[in-house]
Amino acid sequence: MSDPLSRDENAALARYVAGIRKQLQEVSELFASRYGSENSLANLASKALVCVTLLEQELIDIKEELSEQQKADDLLQSGIVKINNQVE
Secondary structure: OOOOOOHHHHHHHHHHHHHHHHHHHHHHHHHHHHHOOOOHHHHHHHHHHHHHHHHHHHHHHHHHHHHHHHHHHHHHHHHHHHHHHHHO
């Protein structure tokens, strides 16, 4: 990723996409119950739900990567401080 999201941006987008997923799930269920799961509207709503669910999962994965990177950075910084303290 050339210009990664900040942790705050990622969290905000994840919340936004989660809301969209919930709405699409309701729409998908409504169309399926009204028109049957084989109906083109129900089918498209179901596909949209799958796509937004994949997007939500990708944002979750990015959040985990950012968290792991932050932990690594914190450990590295902690080690540098300890070494500097020992040298002094």
